[in-house]
Amino acid sequence: MFAARCIIALSLTLSVAPAALAADITAPLVQATTPSASTALKQLFEDERAAYYRSRPMEAMNDGLAPDRVWLGTVAPEEQARRLSEDRAFLARLERMDRQALSEDERVSYDLFRFMVEQRVLLARYGEWRRPFNNDSGFYGELLFLPDMAKPRDVVGYEAYIALLNDVPRYVAEQTANMRQGLADGFTQPAEILGEVSPVIAAAVYERAEDSPLYAPFARFPESMPAAEQTRLKAAGVAALNGPVRTAYADFARFFETEYRPGATKALGASSLPDGAAYYRDLARYFTTLPDVTPEQIHQKGLEEIARIRAEMTTVMGQAGFTGSFAQFQAFLRTDPRFYPTTPEQLLREASWIAKEIDAKLPDYFGRLPRTPFTIKPVPTHLAPTYTAGRYNPGPVGAAGEYWVNTYALNTRPLYALPALTLHEAAPGHHTQGALSRELEKVPAFRLNFYPHAYGEGWGLYAEKLGVEMGVYHTPYEDFGRLSYEAWRAARLVVDTGIHSMGWSRQQARDYLTANTAMTAHEINTEVDRYISWPGQALAYKWGELKIWELRHRAEAALGDRFDVREFHDTALRHGGVTLKVLEDQVDAYIAQRSTR
Template identity: 45%
Template sequence: MHRIVIFVVIITLINCSIFKASPAIANETDELRNQQLTELASLTTNEAMLNSGERLAKSSELYFEYTLLLWPELGTYMGFEKHQDKWSDSSIARHEKYTEETNKWFNLFKSIDPTNLSKEDRLNLTILIYTLETEIAREQFDGMLMPIDQLSGIYQDAARVLAMMPVRNEHDLNNIIARLSGIEMEVTHTIEWMKLGLEEGITPPKVTLTNIPDIINNQLAVDIEQSPYLTAFASKPEMVSQQTFNSLKAQAQKIVKNSVHPSLEMLHDFVVKEYIPRSRETIGLSNLPNGKAWYTVNVQEFTTTSLTPTQIHELGLKEVARIRKEMEQSITSSGFEGSFDEFLHFLRDDPQFYFTDAEDLLREYRNIAKKADAELPKLFGLLPRTPYGVIPVPAYAEKSQTTAYYEPGSLDAGRAGNFFANTYQLASRPKYEMEALTLHEAVPGHHLQVALQQEMQDTPWFRKIPMYTGFVEGWGLYAESLGEDMGFYQDPYSKFGQLTFEMWRAMRLVVDTGIHVFGWTRQQSIDYFMANSGKTEHDVTVEVDRYIVWPGQATAYKVGELKIKALRAKAEASFGENFDIREFHDVVLGSGAVPLTILEDNINEWIAAEN
């Protein structure tokens, strides 16, 4: 799938999940928020006559407290302690206030004069303003009216967040129990948003929703001991007595049986009886009100560029033609005698390219990852401390999830990063793609980049969140291209697999824009993929459905990769034989994930300073 799953979780929870706190908690939260907004107003008028650096520091700290209060799931991801017994409040009333408050934060940071700031503070201020500007642009559209799809929503995201929470002591377990208690209300309010979306005619396409009932049923069907909502209670923490643990576990199980499961059953029935039957038949975002403008904003947010959908479509066609020639050369080098289409059928149908046992698949991914680890010092001067593992996609969701995804770890939370590999339908998981996929999701791709970003010292919190898709996914795709330097892609099939993945991202530019701007059908999109890559039909279908419900996101990969490669070419030309690949990579990753315009500025400054 080539995405970082926590982005889906956080974005969904921020924009779509609904939690109505108990009156006592709500009052406490409102009081804290009002205090923060009062201080925000004071900083905006600069009552204390602070200089720019002091204003930025105090404003950033206050914005952090506000963000954690608004989105406690972000604290879970980052390993912070505050508000871990709460979910986000994204009720309709809260959402209206949030839109107003976002503009206030934007005005505050925009009012800070950057002239006398340090270089690093100017970058911090630029990123804050850019982020808030992007959020304001997104707020003009109605994404909150579509709180679930086949990839995310309360029916999947709550379990994911619970599984990330630390389990060290009684306090941690009580936080989990508090969140379990809030899921029923989350589901209730999610349904309210869905009903409003139906009234406005704003829903995900019907064709993408058909697996949701099965995903919900898969969670309900397992024995309570195996519930994805109770992973924290699988074993007793050392700091908790057996008696206390047994009592808390029984309490948690009771909540899951009497509250979580009935609420999921209610969601299931609503999806089956009302949501799917009344959801739209069309698939393009342009079919929704103001859809073309909505899609353009999405594309520019995800790519962090000003590229138009038409420019991206044309770039995709150009890249598809270029990569197709390389693929044909790879076929020739393999010794295969036959057409391109015949070679694709050979790859899809020959059993030599597929495992028949899930554990064998996972074992091979781990072997590839271990080999990649040993090659990293050749290409990077700085490596992360956070470890990572390779684990299967949860069974309840595997049918609708794509090939793989990465979930970041957190040293603060004592959590390793994880590369999730899909073991569903092994005949759709070819061996020749495994090297490129591992390099993308683990190292030197997502894990290396995200872990380094999280571990940056003396860096404000908002710089440690890998939120810019053009950079993050562009780096992941660029990381695949480093495979030859690392000793991978030695046989022609593996090389063809790497080219298939690159082709996949190029075709995304064509298909994503095709669906959402140029009126492509779902089948047309599937056929285009099948004609130009060795991907299996199941994998292609799941991917196309992903582009349908996540408009614009898939365009970021190729755009980001091409920018990184262009900057590397520029540096190589400038330094000549003195070009140091390790230093280049350290500069690219040194500021964390940033908009591509800022990345270009960073590289240009490095080149100028060294020359």
């Protein structure tokens, strides 16, 4: 999955407007038959992006833009109400336009914009800003990436960065007030998982400025900066870090331990929250991008997929020459030292080797590949204990993508699962899809990193299975690792709906994943807490993957010998992130067009 730097509410888009693409963003879109409709649509898109960045300066910085004000933005309730009013106005403008008067590409942008803003309006009713974190991410961690967002390079940039540091107490105080409102309203994260979050928050409280990730810009100044300025700026930065910033983090950690944990809801599922049944239903529809799907349908599909995958796993277990039971094979995979790295470097090098092997195979499966490279890094230390096995972080605009591999608790990071993880998070999964999306030309800025979860995560899971065709899995153990990952995503359909709609306990969810995958206990515990704290997101993976395979099989059946897997993949990636409905329309159009050649 994509790395989550900010889990404030649900970010419905990761929007990018790189300065290098400014000419493309502001240029006319594909010529529409009615210029006035095209012009109005283009203006709407530009107005929405301007408003979006104005109210979210950290995202603007991360996307290579200079905010109109040096501050961290506000998340106060009145700001939430203002954003909602703004989004309703954007939707009203969109609805007044004649969609049929637009070109084909503009209609795609119209539909995606509608989905994005409609979902923001729909989910705003639940006030997710009152619990701005999940088990592995939150605003307190997002702030630690300020050096990457601000990227100070000269005296003016450093002074702005110091101003941001001095703004941290106000921002943290607003988030704390929002969480207090959540306590009063009964809209909190479940108390049962907060013991795992506490160490992450406590780790952000430092003794000395030099111990904080926020100190990084002061550890190395540009060589061109005069020594006197370096001394002055470092002193101001250290004063901010040792004073207001450290105090803000310490106060928040104290609040979390003394107020939030004791007052948090004892119930586990989202359905137990105020208006919870409707909340979870809407989350399920958002994360699958399907307007009518129900938790019951999702749960049943998960059970069916688990049964199918188990049969394949049993076959592969036989290919490995194992004669014991399924449970015994799971125990063997979880405990035999041969399957686990002994050093972080070993794990990172193995991931790098697999990634380079995949690189050589990509041209046989894709006609268009991204220009932007990616690197491989360990998950940051302050996130690692409660983080997933790996994630893709697109990073700031202009930087290489980052495939994060978790080197914490090495005895829980099986090497036999690493090919599937690399295919999913790096190439041809999230990096390929995400980088191509950022490289789109002549599209509105909101689309450059637009990320409907069912498409994005479904593509990542599709990439894992594509690795079978690509010859990436070399042993039965690696193939079993792939199937274990697929079973893990199918089990999410069962577990997520079980927790949030059917009253499952935390232990029930753990037991289900233990019985149906080869995941280690640490991974299972971390993942279950993620599903508890981020309801609905886990539904995106399998549902999206099933749709992509359905569309591929449709194209293969329709085109026969004329089917070209490179063309299919280019079609699927052509528009960047899309809803499953838009993806289906695009594949059907490709089939119709290819059939006439």
